[in-house]
Amino acid sequence: MVNTAANAVTNVKLNKFEKFKAVKDGLDVKDELEYFAKIGWEAVDDTDLKQRLKWLGIFFRPVTPGKFMLRMRMPHGVLSSYKLRVLAEIVQRYGDEGSGDITTRQNIQLRGIRLEDVPAIFQQLQDAGMTSVQSGMDNVRNITGSPVSGIDADELIDTQGLVIKVQDMITGNGEGNYAFTNLPRKFNIAIEGGRDNSIHAEINDIAFVPAYREGTLGFNVVVGGFFSAKRCEAAIPLHAWVPPNDDVIELCRAILLVYRDHGLRANRQKSRLMWLIDEWGLDKFRAEVEQVFGQPLLSAAPKDEMDWDKRDHIGIHAQKQSGLNYVGLHVPVGRLQAEEMFDLARLAEVYGSGELRLTVEQNIIVPNIPDSRLETFLQEPLLKKFSIAPAPLTRSLVSCTGSRFCDFALVETKQQALGLAQLLDTELTLNQPVRVHWTGCPNSCGQPQVADIGFMGTKTRKNGKTVEAVDIYMGGKVGKDAHLGERVRQAVPCDELKDVLKALLIEHFNAEPQNGLVANGSTPG
Ligand code: HEM
Numbered sequence: 001m002v003n004t005a006a007n008a009v010t011n012v013k014l015n016k017f018e019k020f021k022a023v024k025d026g027l028d029v030k031d032e033l034e035y036f037a038k039i040g041w042e043a044v045d046d047t048d049l050k051q052r053l054k055w056l057g058i059f060f061r062p063v064t065p066g067k068f069m070l071r072m073r074m075p076h077g078v079l080s081s082y083k084l085r086v087l088a089e090i091v092q093r094y095g096d097e098g099s100g101d102i103t104t105r106q107n108i109q110l111r112g113i114r115l116e117d118v119p120a121i122f123q124q125l126q127d128a129g130m131t132s133v134q135s136g137m138d139n140v141r142n143i144t145g146s147p148v149s150g151i152d153a154d155e156l157i158d159t160q161g162l163v164i165k166v167q168d169m170i171t172g173n174g175e176g177n178y179a180f181t182n183l184p185r186k187f188n189i190a191i192e193g194g195r196d197n198s199i200h201a202e203i204n205d206i207a208f209v210p211a212y213r214e215g216t217l218g219f220n221v222v223v224g225g226f227f228s229a230k231r232c233e234a235a236i237p238l239h240a241w242v243p244p245n246d247d248v249i250e251l252c253r254a255i256l257l258v259y260r261d262h263g264l265r266a267n268r269q270k271s272r273l274m275w276l277i278d279e280w281g282l283d284k285f286r287a288e289v290e291q292v293f294g295q296p297l298l299s300a301a302p303k304d305e306m307d308w309d310k311r312d313h314i315g316i317h318a319q320k321q322s323g324l325n326y327v328g329l330h331v332p333v334g335r336l337q338a339e340e341m342f343d344l345a346r347l348a349e350v351y352g353s354g355e356l357r358l359t360v361e362q363n364i365i366v367p368n369i370p371d372s373r374l375e376t377f378l379q380e381p382l383l384k385k386f387s388i389a390p391a392p393l394t395r396s397l398v399s400c401t402g403s404r405f406c407d408f409a410l411v412e413t414k415q416q417a418l419g420l421a422q423l424l425d426t427e428l429t430l431n432q433p434v435r436v437h438w439t440g441c442p443n444s445c446g447q448p449q450v451a452d453i454g455f456m457g458t459k460t461r462k463n464g465k466t467v468e469a470v471d472i473y474m475g476g477k478v479g480k481d482a483h484l485g486e487r488v489r490q491a492v493p494c495d496e497l498k499d500v501l502k503a504l505l506i507e508h509f510n511a512e513p514q515n516g517l518v519a520n521g522s523t524p525g
Pocket residue numbers: 059061069071103104105106107108109141142226227228229401405406408443444445446447
């Protein structure tokens with residue numbers, strides 16, 4: 001199918017991104033990879049290097065020029081030990097500079113990649129049934145689903161097959177699909193089949209959430225959720241219900257086509273799907289979608305079935321399959337080294353079925369471990385680092401990339417976040433989970449708005465010097481009745497953060513100073 005999106009925007013004043021997309025589609029660089037690899041990154045056209053390569057998931061990182069980030073697609077966050085080993089082999093060749101980050105879209109980003117290696121890497125990925133196509137810029141991001149789909153005793157719909165079909169539709173089975181490579185902006189899709197809204201339905205452009213309509217189980221549909229530096233909106237009901245079959249795929253297609261052909265393209269700050277819904281009104285938007293869908297949309301079910309608090313899946317959990325367990329391992333701020341990826345692949349094979357799952361909390365689940373193997377599994381040395389019972393603040397920590405690799409960042413995030421959480425875990429007793437999210441700049445990739453306490457990087461002046469600081473968000477609620485948190489404090493210097501966070505935890509989350517406890521949280525003696 002040939003891209004028609006550019007035709008749809010001819011009468012609109014185009015921003016610079018629209019202009020370069022009109023000159024040459026981002027996906028076109030897939031035919032030039034061999035050439036780029038040969039001439040070296042310094043000689044590649046600037047727009048191809050810094051923008052169009054993102055259509056293939058290849059991110060030029062100005063902080064580490066020549067060492068690229070490769071953003072995969074991991075539909076539903078499900079992967080095999082074989083796939084993880086392939087990814088480990090890829091980053092292993094870069095030594096200390098290579099690593100993998102689990103992201104808040106159940107995805108993996110590989111670091112340290114050299115452009116000259118990319119043709120061979122893409123061949124390896126293809127052979128292993130993986131792709132990174134259309135994972136950056138104005139494309140549909142990794143599609144998320146409950147990380148315990150198919151193994152959760154309480155799940156309503158196993159969504160794994162649907163997620164894969166939606167990805168295949170959008171990416172042309174991973175080959176690249178020009179029908180969807182020129183959206184007005186990025187686009188997020190999630191399909192929830194469980195009761196605990198594990199995928200943050202409210203922050204996706206389209207989310208399917210389980211709901212019974214006249215006794216039949218299917219999905220209510222919400223649309224338009226997004227974050228940006230200037231505006232954050234929770235998704236709103238489309239007032240539509242679909243059965244859990246190919247209608248899900250067709251409805252995604254219809255919404256994407258309406259967005260592609262009518263979404264606003266003049267101002268990139270106002271081009272996410274919600275801006276079109278605002279401009280048209282929901283009724284017109286729904287009517288246009290219905291027309292492209294090609295059949296009447298059924299009205300929504302009166303209520304959805306997401307009635308649980310959100311789980312984090314860490315620890316040992318019995319599966320719906322009798323005698324089997326899934327074990328959630330905590331991966332501190334989502335960062336994996338090559339050896340750890342190899343080791344995880346081994347654990348999945350030796351103790352489970354070879355499958356692994358990624359979570360939006362940047363952690364990893366090893367499913368299908370028989371009761372009889374659990375005890376030996378828990379003795380594995382890797383579990384000392386990737387704990388099944390981390391201390392409370394460390395357990396719920398999420399962080400975006402930050403200044404170590406991202407040029408937008410105003411602060412270092414992952415190390416600072418981890419250091420602070422670990423320190424306060426030794427100084428405070430918390431009897432309830434507190435989800436702390438860090439994001440390095442207002443782009444909000446680390447989603448501070450869904451956290452109990454969110455930190456957004458900024459700069460401030462202190463003693464006549466510019467220093468790293470954060471704006472503080474509070475009140476984000478996830479799971480049932482999810483809603484977004486709001487900024488409560490501005491520009492707190494990072495070197496004052498320990499005391500500020502400690503006070504917030506004591507005042508709002510009943511934390512108690514740990515008197516008489518030693519640093520590792522156990523009682524002395
Ligand atoms: C103009 C706005 C934005 C820009 C320029 C931007 C840019 C980036 C960049 C450069 C990275 C990769 C950094 C690295 O790891 O080296 C990244 C990652 C990421 N961003 Fe953003 N971002 C924006 C908004 C958002 C928003 C609103 C969200 C959703 C809450 C988001 C979600 C993510 C996620 C989940 C990742 C990790 C990779 C993945 O997609 O799986 N971003 N972003």
